[in-house]
Amino acid sequence: MASEELNENEVMETTRRPDLESEQGRRAFIRVLNARMPKKRLIAQGVLRTEDGRIALCELVYKKDWDLPGGIVDPDESPADCVEREVREELGLDVSVRGLLAVNWLPPYRGWDDALLCLFDLGCVAEDTLERVVLQRREIKAVHWADAETIEERTAGYTAEMLAGVALDGREDTAFLENSAHRDGM
Incomplete structure (x- = not known):
């Protein structure tokens, strides 16, 4: 045939x-x-930071909580390619994945089915980088540098917990998380 x-x-x-x-x-x-x-949703997000450790967070059009840059991985697209594409499309920045910080299984949340989230390190950039972003206005209102306190105040609980567990603690290895928490024994 x-x-x-x-x-x-x-x-x-x-x-x-x-x-x-x-x-x-x-x-x-x-x-x-x-x-x-079964099909499982796959999310790719990136941690873009300044030398002093603040992290870029996007103020989104369609939800109250700020979030990391990234998005849903398209069919036949690698998660690393996805986060690079999303940052380019939504912020107008060319970034390269430097490593995988965590794989986080997320249980059902606010009407969404469970998902896997790949959290990538996008490296450190100059403080003025966010002054040069070109926002995709249908999705992003603004992008901000956020310290640990701002992350706790402005992001969904699972995002704040995930960042505290892998991006803000200086962890060197890749983490496997379940609902943003380290699995016992890992």
Whole structure:
């Protein structure tokens, strides 16, 4: 078959008796499994900071809490590429991922299903960097440098806790978090 698409009869046949001996049969079976497996939302955010440790937070159009730059990872996009793209689109800044700070599993929150959040280090930049941002006004009202107190006051609790646990404590290794807290024994 030249096309990767299957009609409904072929899908039914594949789910009953897949021909796992042929590449075509294996690929058809994988497509059926892939269509039926759960999908989890993946978020990529970045920590962009000044030399004195303040962190860039975005004041968003669509929610009260300030948040880190980033967004939802598109299909077939890497999380690192996503955060670089989002910062470029929403703030007009070209940044490069310097490392992974944490992977944070987030339970359902305010009507959203659970998700995985990849938190990346975007490095230190000059104090005047935010003066040069070009905001995507349909999403971002403003961007601010925030110290630990401002982070606690202005961000959602899970964001403040995540940042306190990995970005503000000088941690060197990548953390695995559940609901923004270190998992016991990790």
